[in-house]
Amino acid sequence: MRDLDSADITEEVISAMAGTEDPRVAQILDSLVRHAHDFVREVGLTEEEWAKGVDFLTRTGQLCSPQRQEFILLSDVLGVTMLVDAINHRREGKATENSVQGPFFREDRPSRDTGDDISGGIPGAPLFFDGQVLDEDGEPVAGAAVDVWHSDGSGHYDVDVPGLTQPAMRGLFRTDAQGRFAFRSVRPASYPIPGDGTVGELMKATGRPLMRPAHIHLVIEAAGYQRVTTMLFPSDDLYLDQDPVFGVKQSLIADFATHAAGTGPHQQSTDEAYTAMQHTFVLDPLSRR
Known part of the structure:
Protein backbone atom coordinates (compact mmCIF):
# COMPACT_ATOMS: atom_id res chain seq x y z
CA MET A 1 0.00 0.00 0.00
CA ARG A 2 2.95 2.31 -0.60
CA ASP A 3 3.78 4.66 -3.47
CA LEU A 4 0.23 4.56 -4.84
CA ASP A 5 -0.64 6.71 -7.83
CA SER A 6 -3.83 7.70 -9.65
CA ALA A 7 -3.81 4.47 -11.65
CA ASP A 8 -3.50 1.88 -8.88
CA ILE A 9 -5.04 3.46 -5.77
CA THR A 10 -8.56 2.28 -6.65
CA GLU A 11 -7.72 -1.41 -6.52
CA GLU A 12 -5.80 -0.90 -3.27
CA VAL A 13 -8.78 0.75 -1.59
CA ILE A 14 -11.07 -2.07 -2.71
CA SER A 15 -8.54 -4.63 -1.53
CA ALA A 16 -8.42 -2.95 1.88
CA MET A 17 -12.15 -3.68 2.25
CA ALA A 18 -11.80 -7.37 1.38
CA GLY A 19 -12.81 -8.35 4.91
CA THR A 20 -16.35 -7.00 4.51
CA GLU A 21 -18.59 -9.87 5.62
CA ASP A 22 -21.92 -8.81 4.13
CA PRO A 23 -21.77 -9.55 0.37
CA ARG A 24 -24.28 -6.84 -0.50
CA VAL A 25 -22.33 -4.21 1.48
CA ALA A 26 -19.16 -5.39 -0.25
CA GLN A 27 -20.81 -5.05 -3.68
CA ILE A 28 -22.08 -1.54 -2.95
CA LEU A 29 -18.77 -0.31 -1.52
CA ASP A 30 -16.81 -1.79 -4.43
CA SER A 31 -19.00 0.01 -6.95
CA LEU A 32 -19.05 3.23 -4.92
CA VAL A 33 -15.26 3.42 -4.77
CA ARG A 34 -14.84 2.62 -8.46
CA HIS A 35 -17.39 5.22 -9.59
CA ALA A 36 -16.11 7.89 -7.18
CA HIS A 37 -12.51 7.40 -8.27
CA ASP A 38 -13.47 7.34 -11.95
CA PHE A 39 -15.38 10.61 -11.43
CA VAL A 40 -12.36 12.29 -9.84
CA ARG A 41 -10.10 11.11 -12.68
CA GLU A 42 -12.61 12.04 -15.40
CA VAL A 43 -13.06 15.66 -14.31
CA GLY A 44 -9.50 16.09 -13.02
CA LEU A 45 -10.80 17.32 -9.66
CA THR A 46 -8.62 20.04 -8.13
CA GLU A 47 -7.84 20.32 -4.42
CA GLU A 48 -9.89 23.54 -4.24
CA GLU A 49 -12.88 21.84 -5.88
CA TRP A 50 -12.57 18.86 -3.54
CA ALA A 51 -12.55 21.19 -0.53
CA LYS A 52 -15.63 23.02 -1.84
CA GLY A 53 -17.40 19.69 -2.31
CA VAL A 54 -16.61 18.61 1.25
CA ASP A 55 -17.83 21.97 2.54
CA PHE A 56 -21.06 21.65 0.52
CA LEU A 57 -21.80 18.20 1.95
CA THR A 58 -20.86 19.31 5.47
CA ARG A 59 -23.25 22.25 5.33
CA THR A 60 -25.95 20.01 3.86
CA GLY A 61 -25.68 17.73 6.89
CA GLN A 62 -25.68 20.66 9.30
CA LEU A 63 -29.02 21.83 7.86
CA CYS A 64 -30.70 18.51 8.63
CA SER A 65 -33.02 18.26 11.62
CA PRO A 66 -36.22 16.41 12.61
CA GLN A 67 -38.10 19.14 10.69
CA ARG A 68 -35.80 19.43 7.67
CA GLN A 69 -33.95 16.85 5.57
CA GLU A 70 -31.61 18.66 3.19
CA PHE A 71 -29.92 15.43 2.07
CA ILE A 72 -33.24 13.96 0.90
CA LEU A 73 -33.95 17.20 -0.93
CA LEU A 74 -30.50 16.98 -2.55
CA SER A 75 -31.26 13.41 -3.60
CA ASP A 76 -34.58 14.62 -5.02
CA VAL A 77 -33.19 17.41 -7.20
CA LEU A 78 -30.39 15.17 -8.51
CA GLY A 79 -32.99 12.63 -9.63
Whole structure:
Protein backbone atom coordinates (compact mmCIF):
# COMPACT_ATOMS: atom_id res chain seq x y z
CA MET A 1 0.00 0.00 0.00
CA ARG A 2 2.95 2.31 -0.60
CA ASP A 3 3.78 4.66 -3.47
CA LEU A 4 0.23 4.56 -4.84
CA ASP A 5 -0.64 6.71 -7.83
CA SER A 6 -3.83 7.70 -9.65
CA ALA A 7 -3.81 4.47 -11.65
CA ASP A 8 -3.50 1.88 -8.88
CA ILE A 9 -5.04 3.46 -5.77
CA THR A 10 -8.56 2.28 -6.65
CA GLU A 11 -7.72 -1.41 -6.52
CA GLU A 12 -5.80 -0.90 -3.27
CA VAL A 13 -8.78 0.75 -1.59
CA ILE A 14 -11.07 -2.07 -2.71
CA SER A 15 -8.54 -4.63 -1.53
CA ALA A 16 -8.42 -2.95 1.88
CA MET A 17 -12.15 -3.68 2.25
CA ALA A 18 -11.80 -7.37 1.38
CA GLY A 19 -12.81 -8.35 4.91
CA THR A 20 -16.35 -7.00 4.51
CA GLU A 21 -18.59 -9.87 5.62
CA ASP A 22 -21.92 -8.81 4.13
CA PRO A 23 -21.77 -9.55 0.37
CA ARG A 24 -24.28 -6.84 -0.50
CA VAL A 25 -22.33 -4.21 1.48
CA ALA A 26 -19.16 -5.39 -0.25
CA GLN A 27 -20.81 -5.05 -3.68
CA ILE A 28 -22.08 -1.54 -2.95
CA LEU A 29 -18.77 -0.31 -1.52
CA ASP A 30 -16.81 -1.79 -4.43
CA SER A 31 -19.00 0.01 -6.95
CA LEU A 32 -19.05 3.23 -4.92
CA VAL A 33 -15.26 3.42 -4.77
CA ARG A 34 -14.84 2.62 -8.46
CA HIS A 35 -17.39 5.22 -9.59
CA ALA A 36 -16.11 7.89 -7.18
CA HIS A 37 -12.51 7.40 -8.27
CA ASP A 38 -13.47 7.34 -11.95
CA PHE A 39 -15.38 10.61 -11.43
CA VAL A 40 -12.36 12.29 -9.84
CA ARG A 41 -10.10 11.11 -12.68
CA GLU A 42 -12.61 12.04 -15.40
CA VAL A 43 -13.06 15.66 -14.31
CA GLY A 44 -9.50 16.09 -13.02
CA LEU A 45 -10.80 17.32 -9.66
CA THR A 46 -8.62 20.04 -8.13
CA GLU A 47 -7.84 20.32 -4.42
CA GLU A 48 -9.89 23.54 -4.24
CA GLU A 49 -12.88 21.84 -5.88
CA TRP A 50 -12.57 18.86 -3.54
CA ALA A 51 -12.55 21.19 -0.53
CA LYS A 52 -15.63 23.02 -1.84
CA GLY A 53 -17.40 19.69 -2.31
CA VAL A 54 -16.61 18.61 1.25
CA ASP A 55 -17.83 21.97 2.54
CA PHE A 56 -21.06 21.65 0.52
CA LEU A 57 -21.80 18.20 1.95
CA THR A 58 -20.86 19.31 5.47
CA ARG A 59 -23.25 22.25 5.33
CA THR A 60 -25.95 20.01 3.86
CA GLY A 61 -25.68 17.73 6.89
CA GLN A 62 -25.68 20.66 9.30
CA LEU A 63 -29.02 21.83 7.86
CA CYS A 64 -30.70 18.51 8.63
CA SER A 65 -33.02 18.26 11.62
CA PRO A 66 -36.22 16.41 12.61
CA GLN A 67 -38.10 19.14 10.69
CA ARG A 68 -35.80 19.43 7.67
CA GLN A 69 -33.95 16.85 5.57
CA GLU A 70 -31.61 18.66 3.19
CA PHE A 71 -29.92 15.43 2.07
CA ILE A 72 -33.24 13.96 0.90
CA LEU A 73 -33.95 17.20 -0.93
CA LEU A 74 -30.50 16.98 -2.55
CA SER A 75 -31.26 13.41 -3.60
CA ASP A 76 -34.58 14.62 -5.02
CA VAL A 77 -33.19 17.41 -7.20
CA LEU A 78 -30.39 15.17 -8.51
CA GLY A 79 -32.99 12.63 -9.63
CA VAL A 80 -31.60 9.93 -7.35
CA THR A 81 -34.82 9.55 -5.35
CA MET A 82 -36.92 8.98 -8.46
CA LEU A 83 -34.27 6.67 -9.94
CA VAL A 84 -34.33 4.47 -6.82
CA ASP A 85 -38.12 4.51 -6.96
CA ALA A 86 -38.17 3.58 -10.66
CA ILE A 87 -35.85 0.62 -10.06
CA ASN A 88 -37.81 -0.69 -7.09
CA HIS A 89 -41.39 -0.03 -8.25
CA ARG A 90 -41.94 -1.12 -11.81
CA ARG A 91 -45.73 -1.13 -12.11
CA GLU A 92 -47.51 -3.31 -14.63
CA GLY A 93 -50.83 -2.97 -16.41
CA LYS A 94 -53.27 -0.57 -14.75
CA ALA A 95 -51.47 -0.37 -11.42
CA THR A 96 -51.07 3.14 -9.98
CA GLU A 97 -47.55 4.42 -10.42
CA ASN A 98 -45.28 5.55 -7.62
CA SER A 99 -43.80 8.99 -7.08
CA VAL A 100 -41.62 10.61 -4.40
CA GLN A 101 -42.88 10.75 -0.82
CA GLY A 102 -41.33 14.13 -0.09
CA PRO A 103 -40.31 15.52 3.31
CA PHE A 104 -43.73 16.41 4.76
CA PHE A 105 -45.16 13.03 5.74
CA ARG A 106 -45.93 12.80 9.49
CA GLU A 107 -46.41 9.71 11.61
CA ASP A 108 -48.66 11.63 14.02
CA ARG A 109 -51.41 12.21 11.48
CA PRO A 110 -54.96 11.74 12.82
CA SER A 111 -57.25 8.88 11.81
CA ARG A 112 -60.21 10.15 9.80
CA ASP A 113 -63.64 8.91 8.78
CA THR A 114 -64.70 9.04 5.17
CA GLY A 115 -66.15 12.43 4.30
CA ASP A 116 -64.29 14.26 7.08
CA ASP A 117 -63.04 17.80 6.65
CA ILE A 118 -59.26 17.54 7.08
CA SER A 119 -58.46 21.21 6.42
CA GLY A 120 -57.99 21.94 10.12
CA GLY A 121 -59.66 25.29 9.57
CA ILE A 122 -57.01 26.46 7.12
CA PRO A 123 -58.63 29.00 4.74
CA GLY A 124 -58.75 28.22 1.05
CA ALA A 125 -60.86 27.17 -1.91
CA PRO A 126 -62.87 24.06 -0.91
CA LEU A 127 -61.73 20.71 -2.28
CA PHE A 128 -63.89 17.56 -2.33
CA PHE A 129 -62.01 14.33 -3.04
CA ASP A 130 -63.64 10.97 -3.79
CA GLY A 131 -61.30 8.00 -4.17
CA GLN A 132 -61.60 4.27 -4.72
CA VAL A 133 -59.01 1.53 -4.34
CA LEU A 134 -59.29 -1.51 -6.62
CA ASP A 135 -57.23 -4.59 -7.44
CA GLU A 136 -56.00 -5.40 -10.95
CA ASP A 137 -59.28 -7.22 -11.71
CA GLY A 138 -61.35 -4.17 -10.81
CA GLU A 139 -62.52 -5.57 -7.49
CA PRO A 140 -62.67 -3.19 -4.50
CA VAL A 141 -59.97 -3.41 -1.84
CA ALA A 142 -61.72 -3.00 1.51
CA GLY A 143 -59.87 -1.91 4.64
CA ALA A 144 -56.93 -0.35 2.78
CA ALA A 145 -55.02 2.30 4.75
CA VAL A 146 -54.88 5.56 2.81
CA ASP A 147 -52.58 8.33 4.04
CA VAL A 148 -53.31 11.78 2.61
CA TRP A 149 -51.42 15.06 3.02
CA HIS A 150 -51.05 18.24 0.96
CA SER A 151 -50.31 21.96 1.09
CA ASP A 152 -52.74 24.85 1.46
CA GLY A 153 -53.69 27.42 -1.16
CA SER A 154 -50.46 29.30 -0.52
CA GLY A 155 -48.25 26.24 -0.90
CA HIS A 156 -47.62 25.76 2.83
CA TYR A 157 -47.89 22.46 4.71
CA ASP A 158 -49.17 22.47 8.27
CA VAL A 159 -45.63 22.28 9.65
CA ASP A 160 -44.91 25.65 8.00
CA VAL A 161 -48.00 27.50 9.24
CA PRO A 162 -47.08 29.79 12.17
CA GLY A 163 -49.07 29.14 15.33
CA LEU A 164 -50.67 25.93 14.05
CA THR A 165 -50.28 23.25 16.72
CA GLN A 166 -52.55 20.49 15.36
CA PRO A 167 -52.10 18.48 12.15
CA ALA A 168 -54.03 19.90 9.20
CA MET A 169 -54.55 18.90 5.57
CA ARG A 170 -53.57 15.34 6.39
CA GLY A 171 -55.20 12.17 7.67
CA LEU A 172 -55.31 8.39 7.67
CA PHE A 173 -58.40 6.80 6.11
CA ARG A 174 -59.69 3.23 5.74
CA THR A 175 -61.54 2.21 2.60
CA ASP A 176 -65.07 0.83 2.97
CA ALA A 177 -66.47 -2.40 1.52
CA GLN A 178 -66.51 -0.80 -1.94
CA GLY A 179 -62.91 0.35 -1.59
CA ARG A 180 -64.02 3.97 -1.28
CA PHE A 181 -62.80 6.88 0.83
CA ALA A 182 -63.55 10.61 0.68
CA PHE A 183 -62.57 13.85 2.34
CA ARG A 184 -63.03 17.59 2.22
CA SER A 185 -60.12 20.01 2.45
CA VAL A 186 -58.69 23.04 0.63
CA ARG A 187 -57.19 23.00 -2.84
CA PRO A 188 -53.37 22.82 -2.75
CA ALA A 189 -51.12 25.22 -4.66
CA SER A 190 -47.75 24.98 -6.35
CA TYR A 191 -44.82 26.03 -4.17
CA PRO A 192 -41.03 26.41 -4.23
CA ILE A 193 -38.76 23.83 -2.67
CA PRO A 194 -36.55 25.36 0.06
CA GLY A 195 -34.02 27.64 -1.58
CA ASP A 196 -32.26 28.95 1.54
CA GLY A 197 -29.82 26.06 1.90
CA THR A 198 -27.24 24.13 -0.06
CA VAL A 199 -29.83 22.74 -2.46
CA GLY A 200 -30.89 26.30 -3.23
CA GLU A 201 -27.26 27.12 -4.01
CA LEU A 202 -27.12 24.18 -6.41
CA MET A 203 -30.38 25.14 -8.12
CA LYS A 204 -29.21 28.72 -8.58
CA ALA A 205 -25.84 27.64 -9.94
CA THR A 206 -27.51 25.41 -12.52
CA GLY A 207 -30.25 27.89 -13.46
CA ARG A 208 -33.07 25.59 -12.40
CA PRO A 209 -36.49 26.76 -11.09
CA LEU A 210 -37.59 25.92 -7.55
CA MET A 211 -41.33 25.63 -8.18
CA ARG A 212 -43.09 22.30 -7.70
CA PRO A 213 -46.50 21.78 -9.32
CA ALA A 214 -49.41 21.51 -6.90
CA HIS A 215 -50.17 17.98 -5.75
CA ILE A 216 -51.88 15.73 -3.24
CA HIS A 217 -49.75 13.05 -1.58
CA LEU A 218 -51.14 9.57 -0.94
CA VAL A 219 -49.72 6.36 0.50
CA ILE A 220 -51.93 3.29 0.15
CA GLU A 221 -51.30 0.00 1.95
CA ALA A 222 -53.39 -3.17 2.06
CA ALA A 223 -52.65 -6.76 3.07
CA GLY A 224 -51.55 -8.81 0.05
CA TYR A 225 -50.76 -5.79 -2.12
CA GLN A 226 -47.72 -3.67 -2.88
CA ARG A 227 -47.52 -0.37 -1.05
CA VAL A 228 -48.10 2.66 -3.28
CA THR A 229 -46.53 6.05 -2.56
CA THR A 230 -47.85 8.51 -5.07
CA MET A 231 -49.18 11.99 -5.90
CA LEU A 232 -51.90 13.54 -8.02
CA PHE A 233 -51.19 16.71 -9.99
CA PRO A 234 -53.74 19.18 -11.44
CA SER A 235 -53.81 19.00 -15.23
CA ASP A 236 -53.81 22.80 -15.50
CA ASP A 237 -50.74 23.45 -13.33
CA LEU A 238 -48.10 25.68 -14.92
CA TYR A 239 -45.14 23.75 -13.50
CA LEU A 240 -45.89 20.18 -14.60
CA ASP A 241 -42.94 20.08 -17.02
CA GLN A 242 -40.31 21.56 -14.73
CA ASP A 243 -40.80 19.73 -11.44
CA PRO A 244 -37.41 20.10 -9.68
CA VAL A 245 -37.73 16.64 -8.09
CA PHE A 246 -38.84 14.87 -11.31
CA GLY A 247 -41.97 13.42 -9.69
CA VAL A 248 -44.59 14.05 -12.39
CA LYS A 249 -45.91 11.11 -14.43
CA GLN A 250 -48.60 11.34 -17.07
CA SER A 251 -50.77 8.78 -15.29
CA LEU A 252 -50.73 10.90 -12.13
CA ILE A 253 -52.05 14.07 -13.79
CA ALA A 254 -55.71 14.45 -12.83
CA ASP A 255 -58.64 16.73 -13.51
CA PHE A 256 -59.15 19.08 -10.55
CA ALA A 257 -62.57 20.20 -11.80
CA THR A 258 -63.73 23.65 -10.64
CA HIS A 259 -67.44 24.26 -10.11
CA ALA A 260 -69.23 27.55 -9.58
CA ALA A 261 -71.13 28.03 -6.33
CA GLY A 262 -74.49 26.27 -6.39
CA THR A 263 -73.50 23.85 -9.18
CA GLY A 264 -71.94 20.41 -9.49
CA PRO A 265 -71.88 17.34 -7.26
CA HIS A 266 -71.20 19.15 -3.95
CA GLN A 267 -73.41 22.21 -4.36
CA GLN A 268 -75.22 21.39 -1.12
CA SER A 269 -72.00 21.33 0.89
CA THR A 270 -70.63 24.80 0.22
CA ASP A 271 -71.75 28.22 -0.94
CA GLU A 272 -68.38 28.91 -2.62
CA ALA A 273 -66.79 27.91 -5.89
CA TYR A 274 -65.00 24.62 -5.27
CA THR A 275 -62.88 21.86 -6.73
CA ALA A 276 -64.21 18.31 -7.00
CA MET A 277 -62.11 15.37 -8.06
CA GLN A 278 -62.45 11.64 -8.33
CA HIS A 279 -59.66 9.14 -8.75
CA THR A 280 -59.31 5.37 -8.85
CA PHE A 281 -56.17 3.70 -7.49
CA VAL A 282 -55.17 0.21 -8.60
CA LEU A 283 -52.91 -1.99 -6.46
CA ASP A 284 -50.45 -4.61 -7.63
CA PRO A 285 -50.44 -7.92 -5.71
CA LEU A 286 -47.38 -8.76 -3.60
CA SER A 287 -46.92 -11.88 -5.71
CA ARG A 288 -45.83 -9.68 -8.62
CA ARG A 289 -42.95 -8.06 -6.73
